[in-house]
Amino acid sequence: MSGALRSRRRSTTDAKPSAAVTDKEIMHEPEGELEAYSKEVLNALMKDGLPPTPNNFSLYFDRLLEDKSQNTRNHIVSVLELEESNEDENSIMLEQSLKQGFSSIKNILGVTANLYKNMSLMTKILDKRRQELEASSESQAVRGVAASLESDISKLNAILKKQSGTIKSTYDDTAKIIKNVENETIFDNQYGVYNKRYLMTKIEQEIELIKKFKHKSSLIMIELARDLKASVNNEKAIMLMTKTVARLLLKTSRRSDTVAHYGNGVFTMLLKHTDIESAKKASERLCELVSNSNFFLADREIQLKISIGITDVTENHSVEEIIVSSMDGVEKAYENPNMDYAVLLRNS
Structure with a gap:
């Protein structure tokens, strides 16, 4: 996940800040290119009336880079990759490690439980054999050995039962910790993207930024086409298709x-600093990208298809209202079979 997040430099919109420096004006050395390009980004921010905060600088940095030649992009990206770091990515890695650790504890508990079951079974077998010896004419010494062995195994079984209870208690405590952590997570393990909680927080932050700086941002909601899901009617296949869509969203x-x-x-x-027209163009490209990604189910080739709802993020509406607006956009797209996406504005 972290590698995918770091490498996302390709734009999904046409909203581009003003540029002042051309590729020819940038030096060929990576460090020189980066210095000249950083000045260009700063000038673009000032021209558009935005404060040069780290977030705004990063956003404009990515967008202006799209207008550069491939050689220039490669030079600058090569420098960035040497020192790039992201707190969200570190949090994601921590979440994944914690969940993997919990999974390991769960496996240990399962192995211990099986061992305890086997010991209990062995105790029953020994008890049966002891009864058989007592009923036979075997020597007293043999029966004594069997009784002693049974006693030893019973003691071992008791110890194992006690230790198993301790492991179970540790497992329960760890499960509570994991549950508390999950309430604060930002990552969706199933699809390799951020989760709903993180999304709501980011939209709320963007609303506050729009109140202050009056820029335009958009939200798009993407769903695997319902008619496609109905025609496939295979839960596992639909899950794989949905994961494919998630990977394509990250890629673009x-x-x-x-x-x-x-x-x-x-x-x-x-889509921060992205107006509706640019969001529409981004949606068109997403639909085209997904439709060019075929999925094979047994001997059947299926063309993937998505439906998209587009809305604007405004300072006059809540996070929930903006989310509902994007949902309504998806429904509007479904109403017209010739539409892959639909716009529903909240700027009134």
Whole structure:
């Protein structure tokens, strides 16, 4: 996940800040290119009346880079990759490690439980054999050995039962910790994108930024086409298709975009500093990208298809209202079989 997030430099919109420096004006050395390009980004921010905050600088940095030649992009990206880091990515890695650790504890508990079951079974077998010896004419010494062995195994079984209880208690405590952590997570393990909680927080933050700086941002909601899901009618195949869509969204998104799983296989993308027209063009490209990705189910080739709802993020509406607006956009797209996406504005 972290590698995918770091490498997302390809834009999904046509909203581009003003540029002042051409490729020819940038030096060929990577460090020189980066210095000249950083000045260009700063000039663009000032020209558009935005404060040069780290977030705004990063957003414009990505967008202006799209207008450069491939050689220039490669030079600058090569420098960035040497020192690039992201707190959200570190949090995601921590979440994954914690969940993997919990899974390991769960496996240990399972192995211990099986061992305890086997010991109990062995005790029953020994008890049966002891009864058989007592009924036979075997020597007293043989029966004594059997009784002693049974006693030893019973003691071992008691110890194992006690230790198993301790492990079970530790497991329960760890489960509570994991549950508390999950209430604060930002990552969706199933699809490899951000989760709903993180999305809601980012939209709320964007509303506050729009109140202050009056720029335009958009939200798009993406869903695997319902008629496609109905025609496939295979839960496992639909899950694989949905995961394919998630990977394509990550592939085509910018670092400034927030790709999140809203729930039930429905995804959203928060497009910062992106007006509706640019969001429409981004949606067109997403639909085209997905439709060019065929999926094979047994001997059947299926063309993937998505439906998209587009809305604007405004300072006069709540996070919930904006989300509902994007949902209504998806429904509007379904009403017209010739439409892959639909716009529903909240700017009134």
